[in-house]
Each structure stands twice: as C-alpha cells, then as structure tokens.
Amino acid sequence: xxxxxxxxxxDRAYRRALAAAAVLFAALLVAFVVAMAVQAVPAxxxxxxxxxxxxxxxxxxxxxxxxxxIVGTVETTAIALFLAVPIGIGTALALAYxxxxxxxxxxxxxxxxxxxxxxxxxxxWGLVVVAPYFxxxxxxxxxxxxxxxxxxxxxxxxxxxxxxxxxLFIMVLPTLVxxxxxxxxxxxxxxxxxxxxxxATRWQVLWRVVVPGARTxxxxxxxxxxxxxxxxxxxxxLVIGNSPHLATSLKSxxxxxxxxxxxxxxxxxxxxxxxxxxxxLVLLVVGIAVNFLGRFFVRSxxxxxxxxxAVA
Amino acid sequence: xSVPPSHQPVRTASRNRRRLxxxxxxSAGLLLAACSSNSSSSTTTTGGSSGATAKSADPYLAADLKxxxxxxxxxxxxxxxxxxxxxxxAYSALNQAVTVNYQAVGSGAGITAFQGGTVNFGASDVPxxxxxxxxxxxxxxxxxxxxxxxxxxxxxxxxxxxxxxxHLDGPTISAIFLGTIAKWNDPAIAxxxxxxxxxxxxxxxxxxxxxxxxxxxxxDYLSTVSPAWASGPGKGKSVTWPASSVGSSGNSGVAASVxxxxxxxxxxxxxxxxxxNFTFAAVKNAAGVYVLPTLASVAADAxxxxxxxxxxxxxxxxxxxxxxxxxxxxxxxxxxKQPNDTSGKTLVQVxxxxxxxxxxxxxxxxxxxxxxxxxxxxxxxxTLLQVTGPNGAVLLTK
Numbered sequence: 001x002x003x004x005x006x007x008x009x010x011d012r013a014y015r016r017a018l019a020a021a022a023v024l025f026a027a028l029l030v031a032f033v034v035a036m037a038v039q040a041v042p043a044x045x046x047x048x049x050x051x052x053x054x055x056x057x058x059x060x061x062x063x064x065x066x067x068x069x070i071v072g073t074v075e076t077t078a079i080a081l082f083l084a085v086p087i088g089i090g091t092a093l094a095l096a097y098x099x100x101x102x103x104x105x106x107x108x109x110x111x112x113x114x115x116x117x118x119x120x121x122x123x124x125w126g127l128v129v130v131a132p133y134f135x136x137x138x139x140x141x142x143x144x145x146x147x148x149x150x151x152x153x154x155x156x157x158x159x160x161x162x163x164x165x166x167x168l169f170i171m172v173l174p175t176l177v178x179x180x181x182x183x184x185x186x187x188x189x190x191x192x193x194x195x196x197x198x199x200a201t202r203w204q205v206l207w208r209v210v211v212p213g214a215r216t217x218x219x220x221x222x223x224x225x226x227x228x229x230x231x232x233x234x235x236x237x238l239v240i241g242n243s244p245h246l247a248t249s250l251k252s253x254x255x256x257x258x259x260x261x262x263x264x265x266x267x268x269x270x271x272x273x274x275x276x277x278x279x280x281l282v283l284l285v286v287g288i289a290v291n292f293l294g295r296f297f298v299r300s301x302x303x304x305x306x307x308x309x310a311v312a
Numbered sequence: 313x314s315v316p317p318s319h320q321p322v323r324t325a326s327r328n329r330r331r332l333x334x335x336x337x338x339s340a341g342l343l344l345a346a347c348s349s350n351s352s353s354s355t356t357t358t359g360g361s362s363g364a365t366a367k368s369a370d371p372y373l374a375a376d377l378k379x380x381x382x383x384x385x386x387x388x389x390x391x392x393x394x395x396x397x398x399x400x401x402a403y404s405a406l407n408q409a410v411t412v413n414y415q416a417v418g419s420g421a422g423i424t425a426f427q428g429g430t431v432n433f434g435a436s437d438v439p440x441x442x443x444x445x446x447x448x449x450x451x452x453x454x455x456x457x458x459x460x461x462x463x464x465x466x467x468x469x470x471x472x473x474x475x476x477x478x479h480l481d482g483p484t485i486s487a488i489f490l491g492t493i494a495k496w497n498d499p500a501i502a503x504x505x506x507x508x509x510x511x512x513x514x515x516x517x518x519x520x521x522x523x524x525x526x527x528x529x530x531x532d533y534l535s536t537v538s539p540a541w542a543s544g545p546g547k548g549k550s551v552t553w554p555a556s557s558v559g560s561s562g563n564s565g566v567a568a569s570v571x572x573x574x575x576x577x578x579x580x581x582x583x584x585x586x587x588x589n590f591t592f593a594a595v596k597n598a599a600g601v602y603v604l605p606t607l608a609s610v611a612a613d614a615x616x617x618x619x620x621x622x623x624x625x626x627x628x629x630x631x632x633x634x635x636x637x638x639x640x641x642x643x644x645x646x647x648x649k650q651p652n653d654t655s656g657k658t659l660v661q662v663x664x665x666x667x668x669x670x671x672x673x674x675x676x677x678x679x680x681x682x683x684x685x686x687x688x689x690x691x692x693x694x695t696l697l698q699v700t701g702p703n704g705a706v707l708l709t710k
Contacts, residue, residue, distance in 0.1 A: 058552055131572045155514035158573050159558055238568075242521040242559030253558055263561050266421025267523040267549075269447075 036281040043274035051275065052282065057244035059264070064275045068246045070282060072161070072254040075247065076236060077229040079165025084172050084225060089218065091173075092180035093206055108181065115174035123235030126167040131158035131239060139251055153249040157241070162250040164240040168232055172225040179224065183217030184210055219294045226290050230283060233258035257283045371710040372693070376665035381409035382658035388415075388422020388435030390563040391526045392461045392642045394583045394679045396435070399672035403665060410658055418562065420523020420549050426645050432659050434645035435460070437525020438549060439622040453649030456699060457622035458692045460667050462682040464610040465530050465638040468590035469577040470570050471496065471511065477604060479504040481596035482537025482629075482637075488577065489517050489534070490544060491554040496575060511575065518569045518578030521559030523549040529640035530579045533628040537637075579638075582610070583680035597637045598629050609636035611682045618687050641688070646699060653701040660696045660708045667692035 043051070047064060054065025095108055135158030142162075143152040187210050195209045211218070241253025242263060257279045265276055386396075393416035400412040417425070419436035426434030427447045439457045448455055467480060480488075484500050487493040493500055497510040520527045531547040545551035553559070558576070560569040563584045570578040571588060582605050585592050594602040603609045616630035620641065629637040644663055650656025666672035673683040684692070696708050 060548060060550060060552075127568055127572050132574060135574055155516060155556065157516045157556075157558060157576075159569065237521075237561065238565070242561075243553070243555050243557065245555035248555075252555065255559075263521045263559070264523075266417050267424045269424060 036277055039277035040281050043278045059272045066279050069255050069257045069260045073256040076164045080168035080229045083169040084176055088173050088176035091177045095181045096185040111174050111177050119235045122171050123238035126239045134158045134163050151250050154251045159239050159241045160251045161247045161254045164236050168229045172229050176221050176225045179221035183214045187213040219298050223291050230287050233262050237262050373670050375710050376661040377407050379658040379661040380654045382655040384412045384432045386414045386433040387417050387425040387431045389419045389437050389525050389642050390416040391437045391581045395681045399675045418522040419525030437642045438528040439643050452647035456646050456648050456695050458644045458695045459641045459688050460644045461642040464582040464605040465579050466582050466585040466592040466605045468570050468580050468585045468592045476591040478593045479602045480593040486534045486538035486541040513575040516573050516576040517557040518566050519553045519557050522561045533638045536629045586680040597635045598631050599633045601633045603636045605636045607682050610639045613639045656701050657707040660699045664696050
C-alpha cells in the first residue's frame with residue numbers, strides 16, 4: 001500500500017508536466033504568429049497591403065514589392081517536391097517491400113545519414129561542385145531537349161532557380177524517404193497478405209493497398225518535406241543567384257523569402273525591417289496553409305470512400 | 313532498425329561517469345596545452361617584428377602592447393576581414409590579456425550593429441553619413457571614424473584560356489554590368505584587347521547582394537567614369553542590378569561564385585583575388601594607362617589624394633600613370649565617449665596598434681593590402697586621441 005502511494009505523486013506530476021509541454025508547443029506556434037505580426041505592423045500601416053503583391057523590390061527608393069520572393073519560394077519548393085515525391089515514395093516503397101532483406105538495413109541507414117548532413121554543406125557543395133557541372137553539361141542538355149517549352153531561356157550560368165530546386169530536392173529526399181519507409185512498413189501485414197491472397201499482383205498490392213493505407217503518414221512526411229523546403233535559407237541563398245526580379249525561366253536568377261531575409265536583415269532598419277517580418281509572416285502562413293490543405297485532401301479522399309482503413 | 317539499450321547496473325554507471333570525467337579533464341588539459349604552445353610559437357615568430365618595433369621611435373606602440381585585459385567585439389566590412397583576422401590574432405599573441413572578435417557581416421550590417429550598441433567598434437568601407445550618425449545613441453557623444461586599411465577592388469573573371477590582364481576601361485565595365493555588353497567577344501571588349509581570343513559566351517556578372525562598402529567603392533568608380541551608370545544604378549552600398557546578374561553575400565561569396573561560374577566576372581577585394589589565384593583585369597586609369605591591381609598601384613592611387621577625411625573620402629580614378637583607379641579606405645567606427653575606462657582604453661590602443669607601421673599595418677602586405685600612408689596613419693592617431701572615457705579623460709596615452 002505504501003509502495004502504491006510512493007508512485008502516485010510523481011506519476012501525477014509527470015502527467016502534468018507532459019500536458020504542460022504539449023500546451024507549450026501549441027502556445028509557441030501562436031506566439032510565433034503574434035511576434036511576427038507585431039513586428040510587421042509598421043509595414044502594413046505605412047504601406048498598406050499592396051506591397052505583398054508588388055513586383056519591384058528597391059528599398060533605397062521605397063519600393064518593397066514581395067511578389068517575386070513569394071513566387072520564388074513557391075517555385076523552388078514546387079520543383080523540389082515535384083522531383084522528391086515520386087522518387088521519394090518510390091524509394092521508400094522499394095526499401096520497405098522490394099529490397100532483399102540483407103540490403104534493407106544498410107540502405108536505410110545510408111538514407112538516414114544523408115538527412116543528417118547540415119544544410120550549409122549542401123549549399124557549399126551545390127555552389128562549388130554542382131553549379132559548374134550544371135553550367136557546362138546539364139543546362140545545355142536541358143535547353144536543347146526542352147527549350148521549345150520556353151522554360152529554359154537565358155544563359156547557362158549554373159546558379160539559378162533550377163539548381164536551387166535540385167539542391168532542395170536532394171535535401172528533402174532523405175527526410176521524405178525515412179519517414180515514408182517507416183509509415184509504409186507499418187501498414188498491417190494482414191491487409192498486404194490478404195490482398196496477395198485474393199490474387200493481386202505486386203504492383204496492385206503496393207499501389208492499391210499499401211500506399212492508400214499509409215496515406216496519413218505519407219501526408220505527414222510530405223508536410224515535413226515542404227516545411228523544410230520552404231524554410232531552407234543558407235543553401236538556397238548560395239545557389240539561387242539572389243535577384244529580386246520575377247524569374248522568367250528555370251535558368252534565371254531568383255530569390256526566396258528566406259534568402260531575402262538572410263541577405264537584407266543585417267542592415268535593414270525601419271520600414272524595410274518591418275517588411276522583412278511581414279515576409280516571414282507570409283512564409284509562416286504559406287506553411288500552415290500547405291499543412292491544412294494536405295489534411296483536407298486526405299479527409300476528402302477518406303470521405304469519398306477510398307479503399308482501405310487509414311493507419312492512425 | 314532500433315537496437316534495444318543495454319542494461320547497465322548502477323555500479324558500472326558511476327565508474328563510467330568517473331572515466332568520462334577523467335577523460336574530459338585530460339583532453340581539455342591537452343587542448344589548452346596545445347593552444348598555449350601554439351600562441352607561444354607564434355609569439356616567437358612575431359617576436360622578430362616586435363623586436364623591429366622597439367627600434368622605431370613610436371612611443372605609443374609600446375604602450376599599446378600593454379593594454380588592459382578586455383574582450384572586444386567588432387562587426388562590419390568583409391573587405392577588411394582577412395587583414396583584421398590576422399592582425400588581431402598577432403596582437404593577441406603579443407598581449408594575451410586581450411581578444412578581439414571580428415564578424416564580417418558587411419558594411420551595412422556593421423553600421424547597424426554599431427548603432428545598436430552591440431559591438432565595441434564597427435567597420436565600414438564607406439564612412440557613416442550624417443543620417444547614420446544621427447541614429448547612434450546619445451551616450452556615444454558622437455562618432456569617430458578611423459581609417460584602418462587601404463585596399464583595391466579587382467575585376468576578377470573566370471575565363472578559361474584568358475590570362476590575367478584583360479584590358480577593360482570604365483565605360484566597358486559599366487556596360488558589362490548594365491547588361492548592354494552581353495558576350496565576351498563583343499566588339500567593344502575585342503577592341504581593347506587585340507590579339508586575345510575571347511570566347512563566344514554570354515557574360516555572367518556577379519554582384520554583392522548584401523549592403524556592402526566594396527559595392528560602394530565599385531559603384532563610386534563606375535559613376536565617376538560612366539554617365540550611363542551615374543544616371544542608372546548610381547552609387548551606394550546597395551544598388552539595383554539587372555535580372556541576369558548573380559547576387560552573392562560577402563566578398564567571399566562573390567569570390568566563390570566567380571570561381572564556380574564559368575565565363576563570369578565579379579568585383580572582389582584584392583586580398584580575396586590573390587588568395588583564390590584569380591585572373592583579373594587591367595583597368596584603364598585616368599591617365600589612359602592600363603594598370604593591374606597591385607600593392608604599388610593602389611598605393612600610387614592613394615598618394616594622389618593626401619587630404620582624405622571621413623567626409624571627403626573617395627579616392628577612385630585619381631590622376632597619375634601608375635594609379636589603379638578602383639581603391640578605397642576602410643574605416644573603423646567608434647564612440648567618442650567610451651562607457652568603460654578599461655575596455656575603452658584597450659579599444660583605442662588596439663586600434664592605434666592596428667593602424668600604424670610596426671603594428672597591424674605590418675600584416676597588410678602579406679595579405680594583399682597596402683599599408684596606410686604616413687599621413688593617414690597620423691590622421692588615425694589624431695582621431696583616436698579624441699576618444700575619452702566616461703569622465704572625459706583622454707584614453708590613448710604613451
């Protein structure tokens with residue numbers, strides 16, 4: 001009896017501490033939004049809202065248009081995810097179901113190690129090793145093969161929107177693969193074996209049972225990858241060319257909101273500083289919007305009667 | 313695959329903890345010993361130069377080396393980072409009580425940090441304007457700007473097969489960076505370089521994306537020699553560049569971009585160009601001669617204008633056949649009224665040592681900076697002699 005009482009007080013305190021931590025994280029998110037908003041208010045009060053879609057960025061003459069940075073952020077993230085989602089989910093499926101047992105552990109560990117490489121290392125590698133290769137081999141090839149689309153106009157500089165998108169793709173891929181592989185492997189074996197038992201081919205099992213079964217977890221992986229791609233600062237700033245103009249082709253120089261903040265914040269004062277906080281707020285809102293959009297998509301697919309039971 | 317944690321009984325845990333502590337103490341001790349042996353070895357190598365300073369009759373320098381203990385911080389220009397790093401390290405080797413931490417964040421950010429009071433001194437390639445000075449705290453009692461380095465800005469290019477010394481003149485450089493000259497084999501460049509085979513490739517220009525004093529010196533030069541530039545982007549720490557120009561952060565960023573981008577050209581401080589073995593252009597000076605940036609040509613340019621002050625500081629495009637036209641001083645920014653006697657006195661003594669021959673200026677040539685001319689060193693000292701402590705006493709003494 002005394003033994004039971006000895007564990008009750010710490011037990012209650014532990015539970016309360018964990019609950020407090022959970023509430024703290026929610027409060028932290030609210031605090032972020034409020035802090036950004038408070039710092040951004042001077043910009044909104046002196047410039048109105050039009051600077052959010054203004055196209056000219058020239059702080060020395062009072063022009064603070066953020067559109068080219070917002071578009072640049074969306075474009076680089078889109079390129080990165082366009083490459084990462086098919087390749088990442090494919091790799092994760094392979095690691096979870098297709099690769100021989102002996103190779104599963106070493107390959108998984110290698111992918112996880114890639115996720116541990118610091119971003120600035122990717123940026124330096126991208127600038128020093130990949131950019132010259134892009135300029136001399138990749139960009140000329142893409143221009144000659146796909147130039148008719150109009151997406152590859154301009155000189156072959158190496159750095160630019162495409163390189164930034166590719167570096168981001170390499171950075172988010174390990175995270176996406178590591179989480180997706182765990183989620184895909186966690187689909188109940190009864191469902192997989194059940195599908196095989198009724199005569200489904202390997203591809204049918206993977207695409208009609210496993211992937212739909214893991215879709216909530218895959219959405220989580222996708223959201224994490226998007227979050228990382230949206231917020232990547234130094235690696236992007238090193239390879240994107242830092243030009244505050246709207247990119248007209250995949251080879252142009254562009255800029256993202258994080259690269260703008262890292263290059264301009266040091267000496268920004270007054271209105272410009274406030275505008276940078278407003279830009280950070282926009283980034284935060286875009287990230288949250290992507291998250292909610294994804295959840296909505298998953299819920300609507302569930303409601304429309306998709307095949308299997310979702311993994312919690 | 314997760315590995316279950318191994319079960320460790322309590323007795324082994326405490327023994328392991330003790331082992332860890334002993335290992336930690338031993339390695340910390342070894343590290344400290346290595347560091348102190350490093351600094352003592354560098355003392356012996358700089359011992360020669362300090363022996364030479366004893367011969368010179370500068371009474372302030374000896375006192376400078378006996379400054380009181382302090383940890384000073386500075387921030388600003390990337391233009392001066394190589395020489396500041398080396399000189400402050402050499403100073404700390406001679407006077408282990410003082411450490412100076414310098415962050416090269418760009419001239420613009422350095423001025424902001426100085427205005428915010430987060431650093432002891434700022435560093436900027438362009439002196440603070442009246443508007444900047446108005447933003448410093450009133451407790452500073454005013455701002456003093458001390459010239460601390462003299463350097464040149466090179467036009468470094470990455471052209472496979474073309475050696476150093478491509479001839480370029482002001483209007484051509486301006487047209488290249490405006491985008492009106494788009495290819496390397498453009499007739500305007502070919503005319504200046506008969507006999508050089510220029511590739512048929514588009515030119516990628518690289519500029520500074522952060523607020524930069526190097527940018528100011530370069531655009532000051534372009535505004536002086538090209539009306540198209542003066543009426544277009546103009547001069548400033550940050551200007552508007554065409555969309556095809558690549559922006560990089562810091563002198564080191566531009567250097568890295570030029571190195572990685574074939575057929576590119578960018579403006580980098582001479583020390584960075586020498587360290588990276590860049591090929592750079594011979595620029596036509598005001599006398600019509602094509603001059604390569606070297607210590608001698610930058611010094612020749614600076615010597616043409618001995619009356620430099622913090623309000624009249626531009627030395628670009630000076631007359632003289634040996635002058636390299638794109639050069640400038642860099643300035644240290646300090647409060648006239650220091651809040652603390654000890655750290656304030658150490659600050660002025662370190663800066664005085666930094667700006668004089670026999671002190672920090674001896675480190676300059678090995679890195680590609682020109683030692684300050686004698687009259688500019690005198691200007692630095694008279695400026696530093698105006699710094700007072702909180703009670704009004706002059707801090708720099710013999």
